[in-house]
Amino acid sequence: MSFTVYYSDPEVTSKAGFAKVANLPCIFDSRPGYHRLASAYLIDRGLGYWNPSTRGQAPALAPSDQTIKNYAQWLANFLEWAEVRNIDLKTCTYVDHVHGRYQKEMEKGTWSRDGRALKDGTVNPRVQQACDYLMWMSDKGHRPSFHIPTHTATIYAGTATSSIGHRAITVEVRDGKARKNKRALRLPSDAEVKEWLEKVYHLAGYAKGLMCELVLLSALRRSEAAGFRVDTLPEERAAWHLNDPSAPRANQRVRLEIKFGTKGPDYGYDHGDKIGPKRQIWIPLELAERIHAYRQKTRNVALKKWVKSAPTLTEQRRRIDDAVHLFLDEDTGERITGKALYNAWTAVELPYAGWSPHLGRDYWACSILWKEVTRHEEIKKLFETGSEIAQALLESTAMSIIRLQIQPQLGHANASTSMIYLEWICNMFGVNLSIDLDRGDENELPVHPTIEVNQ
Structure with a gap:
């Protein structure tokens, strides 16, 4: 793409006096140069100043970092299409251009990377973002009214x-x-899941196997499992909240509260993890006990590797202080990221093609x-x-x-x-x-x- 989504260094941008937009993307055009209108639109969307519902008449909830990144990528695609097709965004219409040409070309594959028709799940958000941008341009006085026909x-x-x-x-x-x-x-049988999970434990190691099992037994997202802290499960068993201590052991569950990596609005970052809305979840007691045992034994061995590999004593101390994540790679001692979890999940023979952490939920x-x-x-x-x-x-x-x-x-x-x-x-x-x-x-x-x- 000649139009690209760009992120500045947040620290440099903040020091320059633009802390509010330090984590927001901007768009560079084909010159290359800073695309002022598109970048101003992303700022308004990212800060909640404008969205299609409020049209700037009332403050709106700011989207998550991933959502605004998606907006930027979809918009960059539309802007590049408009430039290549010589479409004037100040006069284009929904019927003749956005739907009549942009959407149709994606559906036919004439506007796609490999010449193949794009799926509806790709086409719809791109078209919607084009409509949102053109409505924003109209609201800001950069073009006449942009009409989108709808039906009930x-x-x-x-x-x-x-x-x-x-x-x-x-x-x-x-x-x-x-x-x-x-x-x-399409879901695998219990026997297929058991066979697959045993392979993950064997080839990827205990920590990654335990993370995969955590997804299966609690429905955590990848980012939520990767953001699991040492104290997400209280370190003292007396502090565990059980659903019914008198129930049979197989029916007992432990309640946890999670907020790192959760989907929804952003409330800042902590040790590389987005802080999202808090949510309470339940995990089986048996799984909680194995997580507790991992925390007390296996994790400490991995942490020692990570600390000892530091070149200086100062760096060793910093690594000890920053080791807030529960799941650590057994070979390096580094935290296991959501991407590493996905790689471990898919690196072994799958029950069927497409079996993923999302399907684990x-x-x-x-x-x-x-x-x-x-x-x-x-x-x-x-x-x-x-x-x-x-x-x-x-x-x-x-x-x-x-x-x-x-x-x-x-x-x-x-x-x-x-x-x-x-x-x-x-x-x-x-x-x-x-x-x-x-x-x-x-x-x-x-x-x-x-x-x-x-x-």
Whole structure:
């Protein structure tokens, strides 16, 4: 790309008096030179001064670092396309240019790196970012009004309190939006997971194997597992919060609070980790005990390697003070990053192509959902008798489990993100969903919901 996303050195930028924007990206054009309008747009978006919902009329929540980085990359792609195609951004329209040419060229593959048609999940956010930028230009007086035709659509959202489990909501949808294919879950069997995990432990080492198992048994994201601190699990067992100390050992869980690497707004950085919204999770007691044992023994051996490899005594002391992360590489003693976790996960023979830490989160969610649903004997009996209310009871029960147990553990801000699990459990029982659940699109135009039905 001749248009590139660039990050300055945060320390240098802060010392120059621009600390507020030190971590924000900017865009360089094909000259190369600083693209003033695009970079000003990213500052307004990154600081929450403008977004498509408020249009600058009210302060908005600033996006995360990863989100603003995505915005910058999508915008750079659109700006390069406009320059190559000689499109005037001050006069272009949605129908003739953004949708009529930019989107169509990506869908046909005439605007893609390898000449192949791009997926809807790539096309939609790029087009949406182009629309947002042109609306911003209009609001700032750099071009006339930019009109985006929309239509009203009805989607269904789940609710744990409804007797049916769903409610209809009307939203405004951009005309011409590429229809995303629904993600179909494919999960390995328990035996396949066990065989794969044993290979990870053997080839990648105990620490990385334990991290992979932590993802499987708690649904942590890669960044959250990599951000696990030495004291995320309290160092004193007496401080562990158990769900029910009197329950059988296999049913006991330990509650933890995480905030490093969590998805959502940024609240600063600590030792290389983004500080995000706090979230409480549960992990099995047996896993907590193995993490505790690793912390007391194996980790110390790795830490000694890391400290001893320092060239000076001052650096050794600094490394001791900075060793806040729980999981350390057994060969070098360095912290295990999210990328290193992914590499360990995928370096061995996989149960099937595409098995990843993200699907490990799905594996946890589906395991919990299946275990909880099948505990309800009345559901199984109704399906055995062919009762007409079996499907409605299944959906209602599953929705409650998703909303009350799975969604909080996964850290899904939008319930629609978890709806793929409802579809999965219905498939497992051999029935179709009674309604079509739209899982939403975080890059879509501002949603203005109107509840039509809630009964």
